[in-house]
Amino acid sequence: MPSDKPQKSAAPLRVGIAGLGVVGGEVARQISHHGDTLAAVAGRDFRITVVSARSRDADRGFDMAGIDWVDNAAEIAERDDVDIVVEMIGGEEGVALELVTRALETGKHVITANKAMLAHHGTRLAGLAEANNVGLMFEAAIAGGIPAVKSLREGLAGNRVSRVSGILNGTCNYILTRMEKTGEPFDEVLADAQKLGYAEAEPSLDVDGIDAAHKLTILAAIAFGQTPQFDKVAISGIRDVSAVDFAYAKQLGFRIKLVGTAEPGRMPRMQTCLLPMSTQLAKVDGVLNAVEFDADPVGSVVLTGPGAGSGATSSAVLSDLVDLACDRIPFTFGRPVAALADGSAVENGGGPDTPFYVRLMVVDKPGVLADITSVLQIHDISVESMLQQGRAPQDTVALVLATHEVGVERLMTALTEIESLSCVMAAPVAMPILVPGQEG
Amino acid sequence: MPSDKPQKSAAPLRVGIAGLGVVGGEVARQISHHGDTLAAVAGRDFRITVVSARSRDADRGFDMAGIDWVDNAAEIAERDDVDIVVEMIGGEEGVALELVTRALETGKHVITANKAMLAHHGTRLAGLAEANNVGLMFEAAIAGGIPAVKSLREGLAGNRVSRVSGILNGTCNYILTRMEKTGEPFDEVLADAQKLGYAEAEPSLDVDGIDAAHKLTILAAIAFGQTPQFDKVAISGIRDVSAVDFAYAKQLGFRIKLVGTAEPGRMPRMQTCLLPMSTQLAKVDGVLNAVEFDADPVGSVVLTGPGAGSGATSSAVLSDLVDLACDRIPFTFGRPVAALADGSAVENGGGPDTPFYVRLMVVDKPGVLADITSVLQIHDISVESMLQQGRAPQDTVALVLATHEVGVERLMTALTEIESLSCVMAAPVAMPILVPGQEG
The missing domain is CATH 3.30.70.260 (ACT domain)
Known part of the structure; x- marks a missing residue:
């Protein structure tokens, strides 16, 4: 049998989960409650051997019996009973980076949703993964439940990509959609989004476009075969949009969205902009995300789906788990690090002329x-x-x-x-x- | 290195292409003209060693020097200088089936766009692929350039799928879209679509819903882990729609589309139906295709893109080529044949109650x-x-x-x-x- 065909007889894959918040907790519940579904497609069982989280006492809806607890998440990297580290802590440095670095160094696969870490340290981490013959997987880092990474890296692998566009931050899209519908000002909608749990208490990462720019950085790396270079993204957020602009834009035939755009050789741009109402991306509302790939020979492919939330994001983590179980271990950014072009070697400036x-x-x-x-x-x-x-x-x-x-x-x-x-x-x-x- | 990481030093993969029509010809041109792009992501070169087509003399826009020609496509399966057979002949039986059967039996990977063959003989062919440790790949068989197969089989691998819906036939969607826009009757639009090359001279496979039902059969097999069972699909085409129905549907808030729907345990249905204008699928016009996966835990994911044509379909074939080069060889329908449920064991009848x-x-x-x-x-x-x-x-x-x-x-x-x-x-x-x- 080819090596990546599931071998039902193989031993269970041992999973350590760092962070049991919204996503990490759901991943643990999915593995615990739907092990049969996973094993049917993975050909192997998964077993959670160790977890780490802020509070040990919370009831997280899965059976902790037989699962070890460590206070310091970084310890998970050092354990012998872990094949795959699921990093759900977040933050571009700190424990997350320490854990992922050590996990790769010790020959463990890593699954992460940490776009900030990948946008800043992706090249180095990809090199570590390669050197240690393990996978660094991150479907959950971009566009939640949409299989955007796999579609671009594998599904469109034979294409020359001419543009990646995306609505990549559900918080911003929710705020813009609601400002458009109700005419409420930004500050009020943000405050309400915070109450509803759609926005963080410290909203800057979202509303200033930084989180979405992290994701765009990674997509551009895969699309154009270049190192991720966050400092080369031109970023503007959504704070300056007034409710009146939505009405005027509508009269002119447009909607206002925070859209990321990346083209070969140019600075990627994350910006609040107008989209013609007739386009697919213009119709993506609320907490949905969307990515559009323009490529030769395929043409244009658009994927839409839930960009955040426990279900969507855990679906992406599970997909990475199954890939690892089936020994489908891609190069982190689609090709060896040595073959990646220099992502910082792009034209400075504000992108192509536009209306x-x-x-x-x-x-x-x-x-x-x-x-x-x-x-x-x-x-x-x-x-x-x-x-x-x-x-x-x-x-x-x-x-x-x-x-x-x-x-x-x-x-x-x-x-x-x-x-x-x-x-x-x-x-x-x-x-x-x-x-x-x-x-x- | 994990076995599926590209090994740049490996020998070129030798490709035999049967059928050099719109898609087969474009695949050959892409391999000939963009070998570097492919090698960068595949880690290996591809070399076309043999082709077969109806006419030997046509100029197909790629260099035939060094490529053998065989008159009988089935001979490609018997050659020692072929690792991958690309079957672009079509037809559920005949030479295509003979070629694919023999190729698998002789240990060659197969890439095909032949949904009719897979819908009718998929279980047997999948068994052959498994027994011979080779891949039977068919991203091009469904929804053209949309990575629908990969997204469902791998990208959503950890989900329990509750529904697959799709606009899977560009010809029908073109005809319906145009009837809606212009008010022309079916027969006139069909005749014009035939002139424009959007419909075949013998249109029944398309307009009677059969081609789309083939695709739905395959998607249902992957989504629900069951054998493809074409005779269990309830099929109605688009011949009975009158131009007036579009106007009435619009007044009621709907559009008319040929939509395939499959749910676990039920007969899949390919039918002309009304969709609320507010839904994504209702907005898919012309020759675009779309698939929607409703699944737990992800929610709903929609993919849209070009459903036919040389660029879109060859993109899908190239993606399969790269997967094979990277040793990413999935089970044909996502799990071993022995683990597939019986696709014929579904409830007869017309599906769930609907308006x-x-x-x-x-x-x-x-x-x-x-x-x-x-x-x-x-x-x-x-x-x-x-x-x-x-x-x-x-x-x-x-x-x-x-x-x-x-x-x-x-x-x-x-x-x-x-x-x-x-x-x-x-x-x-x-x-x-x-x-x-x-x-x-």
Whole structure:
């Protein structure tokens, strides 16, 4: 039999789980309660031998009998009765990094959902995994239950990828979707999302686009065969979007989303932008995630599904467990570390020219439009469409423009000049309009 | 190194391609022109050693120097210089089946897009692959460029699948989408689709739902760990849909699609039905395909992409080639043949109760509605909503109903009685309304 065909007679794979929170706890419950389902496709049983978590006393809904407990998660790496370490602690450094490093060094497979760690230390960890002939698996790190990593790394393995786009942070997508639906301001929606458990008490990782940028870094590494290079991602979050922008965007035929985009040789960008309503990604609402791969020869493939939560994320961990049981051990980023291009060798700058959405708060009086359009003309920026909402002579109104394609630097220069005009009452708001991918 | 890590030093994998049509030709071009891309992820080179096709003389856009030609495709199975047979001939029996059978028997891996063959002979072929320690790969058989097979078999391997739904035939979806947009009748759109190359001269495999049912058979086998059992699929095609139905469906909030649905223990169903406009699948237009997996613990995952064409299908074949090169050789239907449940052991009958769309052509005169609703009442069928289009006293008008959930047999009994009413001028048209999956 080929080596990766399940061998039902093989000994159980011994799993150590570090972190029994929302995801780690669910993984333990799935292994405990649905061992038969897993064994049927894995050809082997899984046995949890050791766990570690903050509180020893909580009832986590699975039988702890026969499972060892260690207070220091890093100890799991040193044990002889562990084949696979499931790291569900999080954080780019600290115990998580220590545990994963030592686990790989001691020849244990690692399954992690830790995108921050991979985005920052992925190359080194991938090298360790290779050197020690073990797998470093992370389907759960990106887009929750969507098999995005496997689809890109294996399912589209024969393609040249020209673009990866994604809605990769469910918290941001929930906030934007709700602002659009209810017109509530960002701060209120965020506060409510925190109450509902959709956002963390310290929301910066999510709403400033950092978590999503971690994921984009990893997808770009696989898609383009390059080292993950987080510091080469241009990041802007969702804090600056006003509820009014959703209504204006809608009138122009767009929706507002936090979208990551990566193309070969360019800086990946995680940015709040407008998407034509006719595109698939524009329709991804709430806590759903989506990824779109544009590639040759396949064309465009879009995957959508739950981006977070215990069920979705544990599904991804289970898929990695089955792969390991079947000896399907890929190179971490799809090829050997030595064959990865340098992810830092990308063009600096704001990405390709795109159309832009621009909102200006101006005094409603004659001559304003002429003042503004003359600045745009000086900078060779042409206007595709324009909206002025309502009439309020001598009062402040919104003037909304969609430009033709323009580089971000040229646009910013023009907007700085426009901001200095006496008729302009607030800093201009500008967001790129992404060119459509797959319609849907 | 784990056995499935690419070994760059390994000898090239030798590929024999049977059939150089739209897909086979593109596979050969991709291997010839993009060998470096493939080798980077496969860790090995691929070399085409032998091909077979109908015409030897056509210029197919790749260099035939050094590639042998055989007139009888089945000979490829007997050659010593072939590691992988790519079967792109098609047809459930004949040369394709002979070639694949012999290739597996002689210890060669097989990659095929032949869903008819797999739906009819899959269990036997999977057994042969297992017995001979080789892979029988068929990502290209289902949903073109969407990595549907890999996502289901590996990406969601740890889940219990509760439903597979799919828009699996691009020809039908193109025809339905165009009938909806233009109001043209089926026959005209079909004729035009034939001219454009979107439909075969003999369209029955597509428009009668058979091709899509082949694919659904295979997906159900993987999803539920059962033998593929084509004769257990309830199939209806798209010939009976009238252009008017699209408009009525739209008024009720639905779109009309040919959708395959499979659930554990039930007969899979390939049927023309109505989908709520808010669902992801309802938005899949033209030649796109889509699959939706509802599973525990993941929830719902939807994949959309090009369902046919040289680029999409060859992408799937390349992915199988890379998997084989990396020694990722799964069991054909996700588990050993001996562990598959009997796919024929499913409940007969028309599936679960669903709401139905019913269109009646009736004489526009007083009392008609009472006559019809009293028949429905006798059979305990309740009406959710109703449309009567226009007024034309004493002339024929359409009366459109959406029922509450009802079993198909009870509905059919009622419709037979309704058809016999003197005020009913044509056979009733009835289509199930599928309950929503993932919104999008």
